[in-house]
Structure formats: C-alpha cells, structure tokens
Amino acid sequence: MVLEMFPDWMINAPTPFSSVLVANRGEIAVRILKAARESGLKGIAIYSDPDKNSLHVEVADESVHLPGENLSETYLNMELIISAAKESGAQAIHPGYGFLSERANFAKLVKDSGLIWIGPSSEAIETMGDKISARRRMIESDVPIIPGEELAIESGSNPLGVLATSAARVGYPLLVKASAGGGGKGMRAVHEPKMLRTEYEAAAREASAAFGDGTVYVERLLTGSRHVEIQVLCDQYGNSIHLNERDCSLQRRHQKVIEEAPSPAVTPEIRRNMGQAAIRAAESVNYEGAGTVEFLLTSRGEFFFLEMNTRLQVEHPVTELITGIDLVQKQFEVAAGIPLNISQDEIGITGHSIEARIYAEDVTKGFLPAIGKLSMWRPPSTPGVRMDSGFREGDEVTIDFDPMLAKLIVHAPTREAALRKLDAALSEFVVLGVTTNVGFLREVSKSEAFSNGLVTTDYLDNVSLEEFEEPRISDSILVSIAAGASRFGLDRNQLPSSSEILDEYSGHSGDPFKTLTRSYP
C-alpha cells in the first residue's frame, strides 16, 4: 500500500490527486508535465515508438510505452491509455489539445474508470463538439451566431443535391465545414457553385481521415473579419470568469500563425460584451475548467459565435502572460474540486503578449511541411521571451506528427514593444538542419498590416507571399562563411556529446532543457 502524497495546496480539496497522466505528446505534453512537476504532482507520459526519445518522455517522472503502428493504435487508443493510467497508478488524466481532448466518450470512459478527468463533462464536450447542436445551444443562450442557413448532411445519402440547394439559399462565398472538424481540417471555402463538389469532397475526405466522421454543413463565409476568442475558466460550483480575448486573425489555410492578447481591435465595450457572451456559452453546458469560445469579429464591431473549444488551446500562453494566471495549474485545481476564488474584477491586462508558431515548413513551396534533423537548435533567451517546445537539438522532425516545432511567446509593456521583442527573438533563434517559417514570421510580423493591427483572417490568402520574401545578404559573404567553416573543419564533432557542453553552447541559464536528466533507456 503506497501512502498518498498530495501536494500541500491539494490537501483540503474534495477530490485530491497526486499524479497525472498526460494523454498527449510534443510541446503540450512537455508544458503539462512541467506544470505537474512544479505543482508537486507526479507526471506520467505516454509514448509511441517514434517518440521513445522525445522530450516529453524525458521530462516525465514515469512513462508508459504504447505499442502500435499508427495513431489509432497509440495516442488515440482509449482503452490502452486507460490501462496505462491504471498500470502506472495515475489518478488523473490530462488530455492536452488535439488527440482525445475533445472526445466525449473518452471523458466518460476516464470517469467511469474511477479516474479524474481534467476537462469538462462529456455532455459539454458532446454539445460543443457537434457544430449543429452547439449553434442551437447558442441561440437558446442569446449568443450571436453566424448568419445564414445550416444543413446537416446525413452520411450515406447522396449529399450533393441537398448541399447545392442549401448552398444556394445560404449564398456564396460560403464555407463547407465538417461537423467534427477543427484545426483547419475538413473546412473549405467555396467561392462559386461550380467548385462546390470538389471542395465538399475534399472537406469530407479530410474530415473522415482526421476525425472518422464525414458529416459536413454549409455556412456563410464572412470575409474581412477577425478571429477573436475568449478564454473562460469555470469551477465545479458554477463560478465562471473570462480571462480576456486572444486575437488569432493571422492564419494560413485556416491554421493560426501568430496570436496575440489583447486584440488590437477589441474595445473595452466589445471585451465586456464578448466576455459575457462567452460566459453564457460556457454556462449553457455547465462548463468546468479552462475553455475557449471563438468568435468572428466583423469590421463593424459585431461578433458571432464560431465554436467552443472544450480544452486547453495551443495559444493559451499569451493569456497567461497578460493575466498572470497559470491555466494548467487552474485546470488541476478545478479538477480537484477547488473553487476558483478569483472574481472577474481581479482579472486585468498587463502589457501585451504575442505568440508565433514555429513550423517545420517551406513557405516558398506553399507551406509544405519539412523534415530533417535539428542539427542546431538554440532558442533565444531574454527577459519577456518564453518558448514552449517538444524538440531539442539533435531531434528528428518526421512526418509522423504535426510540423509545429515550437511556440515563441513574448511579453512587453506595449504592442509596439512586443513586436520589437518578437522580431529580436526570432532573429536570434538558431535553428539549422530543418527548413522553418522563422524568416517568414519576421517579415509577416513587420508587415504594415500586422504592425498596424489590421489583419483579418483572409489576409494571407489574399496577399502574394512574395511580399514576405526575406532580404538576403550578398552571395560573396555566404559562400565565404561556408568555405571558411569547411576550412576550419566545423563539420567535425558537430553535435555536443554531453549536456554540460550543451549548456555552454546555449550560453545562458534560461536553457529550458538544461537541468533535465534522461530517465529512460
């Protein structure tokens, strides 16, 4: 019999726990496992074969191997993850984002297995996860929804006839969205009727590949709008607050590239109204924990509900930096049954925060994912710069997983200062061996539209990417450096062989990997 060792802050909680299994991988697993360690909780990782040497396994106190070839056998395998939790003695499960985080039946299975689920109820996930039921619930809760007509397409029927009729009523341009979609997958813009079939088929294919559900619906496409979302936090006793907005308007192929808080387009009045609408949305499903209500904000200041993400968001750090609230710690507290004990008036905004997503991709080839070995990886480290990543120097970037390498997050007193800090941090980021979007991020963040806070969600789709071409120095300098490096034999002994040398290389005490020791074979 093992004596339970709850951290001090958890001792009086109604449902305390001392260990948490993180049912995820990559940067978010690292983020949550580090939070667990900080909070005095035992952090347990899961990993599939390609991840056996990954950072999230290294930062965990313990890890469980998931045998299997593909995601459905590993990170999406509910029964296997539950038995990993049982086997390792985990008392709670944190799903991160993506993977099983928004599977209502997983939330239910976790609870039915006697474990604590760090997230909202399966009913809340189910209602918000289906776009049609979410919209109905928003209408009931007086939360504005996107104008236009919606139509569910039953799988098995011939969808094109009904789709075309509905599309004609909704009007072009429109969006064909998979009901179970998200993250830009299963969503296609249709600008004219003749493209309806092609785009519908692509959306259905992506949705069934990524989510196992091909159901889609159509919705009016509001061009020239912003993507603004509200972070909410709710406890188990009906207390709900919002932690202000994030502006995620800079997107490509409906995937977010740069996010910031606060939004340059949100006035105190919009913030108050949108915040209250978000709380009504969350309360309509008796939400528990951290969640995000996404809105489209038009140039006229009207806003419409897009969807609610019933989990932690990728871009949650910008909210943490401007509010000083650690969202993962709050998730732990809510799951343990501890009341919020923060009132809305206590939530302020300190400075401005911007997050840039570093992707392994070739911007010049239409954002094509890139692979390779991170032969040199030296993240910037200065005050006000945070980096969340699941990668280290020497790691391989493969096609097995998402191409996001890191999130670089800056915090400064003003938006202008945050933009300067972002540019400086990106320019100092040494990442060699894999093509990334770092240079593109520098150019985009310095563009007139972004620096003036004028970017709408269609911005990158309507602008020539040549505008963001990086300036480069003369060939003579570059070939001289390469020839000099060859002459000095810099290709020998490239990778450091011990962590001691790695510290010296990074040259700063803020190296996030510095104090880690490897705890697995």
Add this chain to the structure above:
Amino acid sequence: MEWSIGNSGSRYKVSFSEKEELLSLSKLISEDKEINFDDISISKDQQAGRLLVDLDGKRSFAHISRCDDEWWIHFQGRIYVINMHEPGSPDSSLSEGSLSAPMPGTILDVMVKTGQRVREGQTLLVMEAMKMEHRIQAPRAGEVTSVYFQKGDRVDMGANLVEIGD
C-alpha cells in the same frame, strides 16, 4: 570546392589569404570570371559550430551546421543554406520534366493520364502528407509521358511521380 546558394545555379570558388587562423577573402570566381566581393574575414571561435565574421569592420557570429552537402548558416538574424559541390560535378537537381514527391505520403488522386496534354499550373496529382492535402502541379505545359503511381499508393520523399515531355 565549389559553392552555390539555394536553388540558384551559379557556382563560386572561394580563395582566402590565411594569417594566424584568420581567413580573409582574397579571390572569388563565378562562372570562370573573377568577381567583386565584400571585405570579409573569418576566424575560429571557442565554441564548436560557431565562427567570428568580420564584415566591413563589424564583427558578428555565424552559427554553422553541415548536413550532408548542405551547410546551414545562421548569420545576422537570417538562415541560409549553402550547397557544397566537388569541382566539376554535375548539378544534382533532378532531370528536367520529372516531378518528384515533395514529402513522403499517400496519393489521394491522379488527375492525368499518359499522353494527356497539360497546361502550366494544372493539378496533376493530389497527395496527402501530415494530414494535409497537397496538389502537385505541372511546372510547365507539355505532354504527360509517364505516371508512376496510382490512387492509394504510398510514396517516399523524392520519388518520381510524373514525367512531362514536350
């Protein structure tokens, strides 16, 4: 050694004058012609993977890593890839007219047949890599002379997908 940058074809030969571990660029030849160059000298740094570069009197670091015949350089806030070639070696780029898979992945759709005429920019194949769809488009107009894969096939990175002739 000869050097080239990115996908551009021009090759360079670099000569240094060397004095106590300090290399100063003394001659730069491209396409058999001597060309003008910047005042640049390079010296070793204490730390592996790093050089000191003096450019027009200003000193900065360059971080460098070699990956096969590519030398990756981070210099003054930008990242560059420099290719190294054995003198006189042929260009390693693929033969003209063939289209290779930009990523390992699965072929979702083949939209052309052998013998078909295609225009520049026409979508030839759709493939899926990392859960996203990518359209493979004709780099120029021509006739499809070979299609090497069919729907559902898995392809490796760099695999020849389609040949286009005139």
